Amino acid sequence: MDNRGMRISARADYAVRAALELAAAGDEASLKAEAIAAAQGIPHKFLEGILGDLRRGGLVISQRGGKGGYRLARPADSIAIADVIRVADGPLVSVRGVRPPELAYCGPAETLLPLWIAVRANVRKILDEVTLAHVAAAELPDEVLSLAEDPKAWTNP
Amino acid sequence: MDNRGMRISARADYAVRAALELAAAGDEASLKAEAIAAAQGIPHKFLEGILGDLRRGGLVISQRGGKGGYRLARPADSIAIADVIRVADGPLVSVRGVRPPELAYCGPAETLLPLWIAVRANVRKILDEVTLAHVAAAELPDEVLSLAEDPKAWTNP
């Protein structure tokens, strides 16, 4: 009964870190998959698959050949962290595999639905607002920063 | 690449719904596993395992025999939804299986750590505050309700 709960998968984590490397390199510059993999300690072939998702999702543009690599398709301040996660990993929050609005509860559990909706809204509030540019520049919006700076937020449970 | 993301497992969902049935029955009354399973449409034997977790976690008290069943160990307004989820399903939020404070990021990804912390804090803000009594009585705290009532919170992405 240990490591379950709401988890951010390795795939989502890797996708965001790769996108951050691209953001840090500048909107014009391009990086090779191998360079990103080395910089972030991500298995190279696994990362290639993830970068393919980001490309199909319209977040990055790729080019083959000697001078090839990947670059962001849009400015880093117009790509939210949530965009990257959704493209690489599907819907941000789900309950038993389905998105909250599709759930049917009965009896005393009826009010669970708005509760899950509220949880999802509070996750979105952060991940839809924070962009690659924010994180790459280490400058989170004030509301997010104040959440993260609360010492209680760092405690175990 | 479909149903991943941050998911609330069937186990966590079932655990909360079972606890809500107990809360609705009153702090003193007790219900049999079979009755809870029928009321909420949860596989009976699967639910028994979950109720075992809740008991070992100190959230419910069980009794065997003809007049047996389960009842809450504490008043419903002193048990947060987060308590139930943690006991049944482990830590609320994790990244790649580990809890955020244990993560090590480098380069432009360094600020990811406070970001995940902020996400977790925002999830906790809801699930630590809302109790079984709130949900069973269909009366969510105002801040939570206003999050859930925003029509944008119900949209797809």
Add this chain to the structure above:
DNA sequence: AGTTTCCCTATCGAATTACTAGGGAAATGT
């Protein structure tokens, strides 16, 4: 005793997760 109900362990198939392998296709440099 006999029934009821919780309690424990074991098992199961299907899905998911995190990777790995191998080769094909396009762009570039000489």
Add this chain to the structure above:
DNA sequence: ACATTTCCCTAGTAATTCGATAGGGAAACT
């Protein structure tokens, strides 16, 4: 033209997790 680089695609795989089921033992009540 040719070799090299780098992306691109499909398939596979070992380990784990998820959701569920089965069977029987132990305690409590009538």
